[in-house]
Amino acid sequence: MKLVSWNVNGLRAAVRKGFLDYFNEVDADIFAVQEIKxxxxxxxxxxxxxxQYWNYAEKKGYAGTAVFTKKTPVQVTYGLDGESHPEGRIITLEFENYYFITVYVPNSQRSLARLPHRMEWEDQFYKYIKELDQQKPVILCGDMNVAHQTIDVKNDKSNHGNSGFTEEERGKMSRLLDSGFIDTLRHYHPDRDDIFTWWSYMKTVRERNIGWRIDYFIVSDRIKNQLQDAQAHTDIYGSDHCPIYLGIDI
Structure with missing residues (x-):
């Protein structure tokens, strides 16, 4: 099964920049998008x-998620535990043998003004994921808005403590991965320090690969033997993020 996740940073803009060409070419079984705006x-x-399943933010031109799937889910819920959320950040598709979740994690903001909200949100989300995992394996994807390890940021020393690379945010990711989940790209590329999924729009930054890896496919540890491949499609443009890919036999 082929799975794709992409923060499109405005779906209408991405469509104008060739989104559908990539969508049709990759021919994913499930294709998740974040920040549809x-x-x-x-x-x-x-x-x-x-x-097609959509979770729109109440605020115009902001956040939101969507999932496009070839296979009909047993059930679809929006937000945490089926509760609506004004920022449209989560969609959960329940299938017979697993849960598929796409998420757009809140940004802590440059000033870290939203870090306390982010920490509270992380705790609620962690509880939600763990409860689902007790029922069926989980496949989680999306923009997690955190670079977990130093190799996930091109300039890790100068970015230490910045939004997306604080000890608090990285600690929440460590907690998740230490509780029975796998960062699938690191499963295949544990030491690669040149794989990123987001780049600033500043001139030549992407061309020089000065980026961050903040988009993930994370799965329950007990299905790791069913993994087939994990990639970042860094050659695909149309957003400040690139799509990420997971192959899995489930």
């Missing part, structure tokens, strides 16, 4: 063979 009725995507 639109409201219901603002886009009409004809994706033959796919069911």
């Amino acid at each position: 639109l409201q219901e009725g603002q886009i009409d995507l004809e994706l033959e063979g796919y069911e």
Whole structure:
């Protein structure tokens, strides 16, 4: 099964920049997007063979998530434990043998003004993931807004303590991974220090690969033997993030 996740930083803009070319070429079984930045009725995507599930933010032009799937889920819930959330950050698809979750984790902001909210949100999300994992294996994907290790940031020393690379945020990711989950890209590339998924729009930054790895596919440890491949499709443009890919037999 082929899975893709992509923070598109505005789906309408991404469509103008070739999103559908990539979507059709990769032919994923499930394709998740974050930061769609639109409201219901603002886009009409004809994706033959796919069911579409949307979680819009209440604020216009902000956040939001969507999932496009070839396989019909048993159930779909939005937000934490089925509760609606004004920022549209989570969609959970329950299938017969697993849960598929896409998430757009809140940014702590440059000034770290939102770090306390982020920490509270992380605790709620962790509880939610662990409860699901007790029922079925979990496949979690999306923009986690944290670079976990020093090799996940090009300039780790100068970025230490900045939003997305604080000890607090990294600690929450460590807690998740230490409690029975796998960072799938690191499963295949434990020491690569040149794989990033986000780059600033500043001139030549992406060309010089001065980036951060903040987008992940994370799965329950007990299905690691079913993993087939994990990649970052860094050659695909259209957003300040690149798509990430997971192959899994489940």
